[in-house]
Amino acid sequence: MPFRPTGIPDLLVYEPRVHGDERGYFFESYNANTFGDEGIKIQFVQDNQARSTYGVLRGLHFQLGPYAQTKLIRTLEGRILDVVVDLRTGSPAYGKVFSIELSAENKLQLLVPQGFAHGYSVLSPTAEVMYKCDNFYNKTSEGGILYNDPALGIDWGIPLSDAVVSEKDKVLPLFANVQHNFTYQQ
Template sequence: MKLEPTFINDLVVLNPAVFEDERGYFFEAYNKSKFLDLGIAIDFVQDNQSFSKRGTLRGLHYQNPPYAQTKLIRVLQGEIMDVAVDLRKDSPTYGQQFGIVLSAENKKQLLVPHGFAHGFSVLSETAVVLYKCDQFYNKESEGGIRFDDPTLNIDWGMDLAAAIVSEKDLILPHFENCNSQF
């Protein structure tokens, strides 16, 4: 497993060691010991999986303390544009975003720590996304930012006019009005 830092402190891309032969491939998506060797000491407690069609946009979501979640995101099938936005007010990269294409083919994972909003858009016909969380979901602590926020101006890799977005995500506040407590 190789750790690839991003320009945002604590937000990292993980590239697994993939072993391929005539049968297919094998890799460890998560190994607590190897993560500890990389300096990642996270106790994951919940796995979430979603299936989405092309054009679906989920996010931007976060949970406020004390229920903030670190997420380890990977794609089991298809391809997504995965985006994290730094909500840590004391961070030099506050309000900045990082986007990366995650796919079943490239096998990359994004580790999104506490203090970030997260979302993704589906670029392939369908996508199955799995993410590990270090905290259980708590409805009272959830927050979000509207996906088409003009301040953030995120490139989701798709036509936003045709995006399939939940009613819940359509009523999220803009970045300047979000209730982030980081």
């Protein structure tokens, strides 16, 4: 099975089957049939790509419903620490943090359902990240949580003194004050 549970409902790690030989490697980074066979039926409508240098910390971001996004995140070059927080009211994992290293080398991907705040830090000299979204970007529905909220205690894998954070991300609310419209559905 190419999907590994994370201990948080609906949050999955996707490990594609990699075929390698003396020429290099090949793998399907996404196949609707593979996902569908596991009961995951998502229609992705937008791909995003970002390149960053060591210490860049992006997040924690989300879009409110009805513009919420499911994301399939992978690293094309370098290494990142990908971090999510479950914001779904009623979820057994509400407020829980999950992190995983995604790299060009390990080829792991994180499937983040709607209702999670998402961010990442760059662990390597540079990193190129690509992620698929099942909804279009909508500026008026942007939301987020302060990356260094002490209540969440996130270890970003870099010294926060080295973190390069946007001005917008520095003023996001604490988890306790975040407003969202996400509800866990079994």
